[in-house]
Amino acid sequence: MKIDVVTVFPEYLSPLDLSLIGRARQRGLIDLDVHDLRRWTHDVHHSVDGAPAGGGAGMVMKPQPWGECLDELVFQRQGPGEEKPRLLVTSPAGRPFTQAMAHELAAEPWLMFACGRYEGIDQRVVDHASQAMEVTEVSIGDYVLFGGEVAVLAIVEAVARLVPGVLGNAASLDDESHNAGLLEAPAYTRPAEWRGLEIPPVLLSGDHGKVDRWRREQALLRTAAARPDLLARLEAGSLDERDRLL
Numbered sequence: 526m527k528i529d530v531v532t533v534f535p536e537y538l539s540p541l542d543l544s545l546i547g548r549a550r551q552r553g554l555i556d557l558d559v560h561d562l563r564r565w566t567h568d569v570h571h572s573v574d575g576a577p578a579g580g581g582a583g584m585v586m587k588p589q590p591w592g593e594c595l596d597e598l599v600f601q602r603q604g605p606g607e608e609k610p611r612l613l614v615t616s617p618a619g620r621p622f623t624q625a626m627a628h629e630l631a632a633e634p635w636l637m638f639a640c641g642r643y644e645g646i647d648q649r650v651v652d653h654a655s656q657a658m659e660v661t662e663v664s665i666g667d668y669v670l671f672g673g674e675v676a677v678l679a680i681v682e683a684v685a686r687l688v689p690g691v692l693g694n695a696a697s698l699d700d701e702s703h704n705a706g707l708l709e710a711p712a713y714t715r716p717a718e719w720r721g722l723e724i725p726p727v728l729l730s731g732d733h734g735k736v737d738r739w740r741r742e743q744a745l746l747r748t749a750a751a752r753p754d755l756l757a758r759l760e761a762g763s764l765d766e767r768d769r770l771l
């Protein structure tokens with residue numbers, strides 16, 4: 526998978542050199558480039574922002590550097606018949622990022638992220654790019670950050686772990702939270718007793734059937750307690766008879 530990130534703070538993305546994503550990059554599973562938007566400015570101050578049209582507080586990212594950046598990274602780089610990237614513009618006003626969207630993005634061959642700053646990016650950047658490629662404004666939650674960099678770190682991490690080969694054991698993805706609409710059951714490791722607290726005995730019983738049933742029940746109870754909204758959205762067919770007795 527190819528990933529480009531455009532930002533005015535390239536250093537903010539340095540954690541993408543670390544851990545499993547860093548290793549996936551070294552192994553060639555993810556080809557990730559971070560670009561400094563100021564490369565596409567032409568004034569001595571490398572300015573990327575201007576006063577908001579119509580007045581008001583703060584500054585807005587100018588369309589020109591973004592336009593030239595996309596021209597170079599997408600259109601000039603593209604060979605005949607090649608795919609265009611899916612452009613993800615970070616915004617608190619965007620489509621909420623979820624595990625389902627992470628799966629959707631993990632199936633794309635090329636993702637390009639635009640990190641906003643200040644009051645955001647001039648809307649014409651999205652409108653113009655949408656004429657040539659798929660553009661999604663994406664939010665990581667109902668709160669406002671200073672910029673899109675932290676959002677990109679979160680999205681890239683969630684997407685990268687779904688790219689085949691990135692996770693050592695792909696089975697880890699099966700039962701985890703948000704995979705089948707439920708939160709995952711709590712996890713434990715030895716020692717069997719720690720500070721007076723014990724691992725639930727069923728987990729040490731060696732009976733895989735009972736362990737699976739216990740995890741299923743815990744997942745349902747935990748979801749009901751912490752995220753009843755998820756439980757309410759479960760499709761009827763995803764509960765079995767024993768779940769209904771809980």
Ligand code: SAM
Pocket residue numbers: 614615616617618639640641642643644645646663664665666667668669670671672673674676
């Ligand atoms: N004025 C904008 C609004 O109210 O919708 C907020 C701009 S915010 C201060 C600056 C930039 O941070 C945004 O353009 C976006 O790139 C990023 N950002 C802030 N919160 C975000 C969120 N929840 N999800 C994704 N990106 C976010």
